[in-house]
Amino acid sequence: MNRSGSLYIEKNSIFHKLDGSVKLLMMIIWTIFIFMFMDARVFLIMLIIGFGFILIAKLPFKSIAPLIVFIFIFTIFNSLLLFIVTPAYGSTLAGKYTALVNFHGYKLTYETLFYAITLSLKYLSIIPLTIIFIFTTHPSKFASSLNRVGISYKVAYAVNIALRYIPDVKDEVKNIVNAQQARGIAFKKGDAPFYKILKNYTIILFPLIISSLNRIEVVSNAMELRGFGINKKRTWYNRENLRSLDIIFIILFVLLLVIGLILKKNIFTHFWYPW
Structure with missing residues (x-):
């Protein structure tokens, strides 16, 4: 937290130099890209890239930890609710039925467990750009x-x-x-x-x-x-004109959205279950 009373953390990184509207556009495109898929492989790659961005932004872990913990707890409760309400939903998506728990009519499947893990990775992969937007934007x-x-x-x-x-x-x-x-x-x-x-x-x-x-x-x-x-x-x-760095990031993230649409249409079309 800085003297202005906001969550903005003053650092000298490439993300701090970006215009606020550009970072908002980046966060929106990143979120749209994530929500287009239901594939754990995509989410793991985006998580690695996203947390690489956080390292580049030089944000102290102590400052961003509460938000990460909050999202992590949310994903746990979301998974528990999924297990209670629709314990076989993952099997419907995967087209397979492998029982994990069968207790007095309650049937939880391995496919639903993997679906819950995939869903958790989806929510977690949204965190990096959200953190960058919140903590690097005055x-x-x-x-x-x-x-x-x-x-x-x-x-x-x-x-x-x-x-x-x-x-x-x-x-x-x-x-x-x-x-x-x-x-x-x-x-x-x-x-x-x-x-x-x-x-x-x-x-x-x-x-x-x-x-x-x-x-x-x-x-x-x-x-x-x-x-x-x-x-x-x-x-x-505090108004500033868009610079070449802002234009470069706009182009890169628009390309990310286009690539996402192509991948969604041709490769990652359904829920991915490896077994």
Whole structure:
């Protein structure tokens, strides 16, 4: 987190030099490319490339770890839900049925297990470009670049504020948790059973919402006093022209999308199951 209060981490890397709108386009194309396939081989390759990008961006692991952990936990819960609701769905896609668990009418297949692994790899492979976009894009520069590509400056500024206030919400959660702990409510492992700790975390939602609404009111009043939104256009202090580096990355990712469409049509047409 930098002095502006955003998640932006100031480094001197090739991704930090890219325009914010270009990185947004890269993230969108990357996500579209990933969602075109259901093939673990593709996702592994994209994961390796993506985390190579993160190394090039010189982002400290400590800063990006919470987002990775969140997505990892999400994939685990998603897989568990898949096992419960559709334990034979992978067999339908693979055209094979190999029982892994058969217990009182509940039948989980190897194909569904592999499908869950493939689905998890799909979600995980989206992480790298999302991380690069979030942690290498300064909110003000990103807002101005959005406005340049035709998006209303009001929408662009709303995105700017959202990016800036993510760390503030995180700090507010810490303050509320500390206040509740001072009242004897358990939030740490070992102080109470897991289900009790999970229930206690739901307690902080209401004060967090109230605090966020108060912050929204303060910001909206300040913007209204400054006449925000009166004019149809506005100038930007941080606006920069697209450079050759930006054009190169646009071309590369458009080519990635074209290659993805060709591969989807001719090679990776269905769910891949190796056995």
